[in-house]
Amino acid sequence: MFRLTDLREILRYVPRFRDRVFVIAIDGAIVEDDNFHNLLLDIALLRSLSVRVALVHGAAFQIERYAKMTDVTPSDLVGTGVTDAATLQVAITAANRVTHEILEGLSANDLRGACPNALVAHPAGILGGVDHLFTGRVERVDAFLIQTLLERDIIPVIPPIGCDGAGRSYRLNSDAVAVELAKTLNAVKLVFLCVEGGVRTQDEMIRQMTVEEAESFLKKNRQTMPPGTVTKLSHAVRAGKEGVERIHIIDGREQEGLLGEVFSNEGIGTLIYTNEYQAIRLAQKKDVRAVFTLIQQGIKAEELVKRTRTDLERQIGEYFVFEVDRNPVACGALHMYPDQNKAELASVYVDTRYENQGIGGKLLAYAESLARSRGVGVLFCLSTQAINYFIQRGGFQLGTPDDLPPVRREIYEKNGRRSQVLIKPLT
Known part of the structure; x- marks a missing residue:
């Protein structure tokens, strides 16, 4: 397991990442996990090393919980299916709560954070003959706003909710948001913190794959992979094809997992890479x-x-x-x-x-x-x-x-x- 005392391993990477951007996508279930406090400490360390961090979070875990509390049957949990009006309201409530918890955590670690209205969204529309109602897609990211926050040492916290030009809100898939943000910011790394903990075969964790290998693996194994892994790997492939060089899928519940993935060659999850990683x-x-x-x-x-x-x-x-x-x-x-x-x-x-x-x-x-x-x-x-x-x-x-x-x-x-x-x- 990675040890924080391995400073030589860390220092080898610091010059390469200084003033570069990491986009870290955190599933809602990870925000509720006991290890979330440690993740915030890891993020604080990244900031102390002059790594710029932008956070994207999901809220499926919280949506399911809030829906039960309000007797609402959610039409979709992950922001890719149909989102009716009742589900949208639950999603907004849940996402706002997660955003607030993250901002509280950043404050507790002496980090400044802000939740900007940086996502311009539009309706997903009619797909396969089905109107997806309040499910949306990212039309664009306000790069100037996000960069302004980063340059002022403020961590952007981006929820899976976007608005169109008329002020209408739409539910978004947080993984898709993370990909768009990473592309816009020319991020050196996109990190998915989830409960799946990487891509596995029947016997072991796959440590590294090229984008081409990941796409082939996805096609061959989609039917037997956990749905969460399918989503993460699909978005990792898309991110790689659209210019993000390193995409990591790791278990956000593992102590020191984020640093272990970023500051060691072998990592603890799955790395999808595009350029000459090897x-x-x-x-x-x-x-x-x-x-x-x-x-x-x-x-x-x-x-x-x-x-x-x-x-x-x-x-x-x-x-x-x-x-x-x-x-x-x-x-x-x-x-x-x-x-x-x-x-x-x-x-x-x-x-x-x-x-x-x-x-x-x-x-x-x-x-x-x-x-x-x-x-x-x-x-x-x-x-x-x-x-x-x-x-x-x-x-x-x-x-x-x-x-x-x-x-x-x-x-x-x-x-x-x-x-x-x-x-x-x-x-």
């Missing part, structure tokens, strides 16, 4: 520390041969790194032996937090492509524990010490590890 590149001098740390982990696990930091500094140009959100989480090296037209794939290691995510295969493919581009005839590697992996995933075949270049053969004989030699012809 990338492989050649290592640079600035990567020496990160690569050395990775190699040390491999040495402790007896997967890699010991290398000193001095050795690494001298050879850093032969290494490559796999980044997650610009932080190296895996590495490898390609050592050239031009006299024999061979190259060694070495120092392949993936941080244990990122195992079983296909990163190793990407490193192998990158190294092979790099070797081919340099005209290498044979790629070889040595392994004591990952022999089957290199054969099955990398297409290597068993070799012998005789396949090694003379210089490398000498080192092989001296270290006494008796590693298995694996080769892969590239011509």
